[in-house]
Amino acid sequence: MPRKTSIAVAAAVTAGLPLALAVPAWSHGYTTSPPSRSYLCGQHKVQNCGQVQWDPDGVEGPKGFPSSGPRDGTICAGADGRWGELDDQRGGTGWPATKVTSGQSFNVSWHFTAPHSTTSFRYFLTKDGWDSTKPLTRNSLDLTPVINKSYGGRQPSDRDVHSGTLPQRQGRHILLSVWDIADTGNAFYQCIDVDFG
Ligand SMILES: [Cu+2]
Numbered sequence: 001m002p003r004k005t006s007i008a009v010a011a012a013v014t015a016g017l018p019l020a021l022a023v024p025a026w027s028h029g030y031t032t033s034p035p036s037r038s039y040l041c042g043q044h045k046v047q048n049c050g051q052v053q054w055d056p057d058g059v060e061g062p063k064g065f066p067s068s069g070p071r072d073g074t075i076c077a078g079a080d081g082r083w084g085e086l087d088d089q090r091g092g093t094g095w096p097a098t099k100v101t102s103g104q105s106f107n108v109s110w111h112f113t114a115p116h117s118t119t120s121f122r123y124f125l126t127k128d129g130w131d132s133t134k135p136l137t138r139n140s141l142d143l144t145p146v147i148n149k150s151y152g153g154r155q156p157s158d159r160d161v162h163s164g165t166l167p168q169r170q171g172r173h174i175l176l177s178v179w180d181i182a183d184t185g186n187a188f189y190q191c192i193d194v195d196f197g
Helices: 002-025 037-042 081-087
Strands: 029-033 060-062 105-112 118-126 141-150 161-165 172-181 186-195
Touching: 029 037, 029 186, 037 081, 037 186, 105 172, 118 161, 141 161, 141 172
Parallel strands: none
Antiparallel strands: 029 105, 060 186, 105 161, 118 141, 118 172, 172 186
């Protein structure tokens, strides 16, 4: 009987340990304004999102974009198959898009469920003529960021606003936000659908 109990306890500890270790890793962030795909899924404003609806703050993948990082076609999910629905273009028009205007200033806000020591926040916009029916690739993006905000290792807060000016574009585009973490090998990826009209 004591032996059986200790085996049961050992099994519970073994089963529980990976879960306990995984919990802090679930806490990161997402853009709220304009809303990202993962945030819209977390708000249940978009259906058929899969698991990301429960973990909208966890879209994390290898850093180093664009020279490394998530491979083409997996960028919106941070190369993590659990969030694969984020790479589905839904026919090119299926994601809600925030209306924006070329030449005007715009602001991006985040909600952080856990801040991290940060290298930078960078924002990339797709080029006119990109194929909005196909998952996002480097070739679809202007790889010169429209915003590049360096943090030098400090932690962001929900009060931070990242501001820039929108270049000339027509129709629907993706604003890709990359949150580069300073003290891990990872970055957070957020795809934000925008519509220039
Ligand atoms: Cu985190």
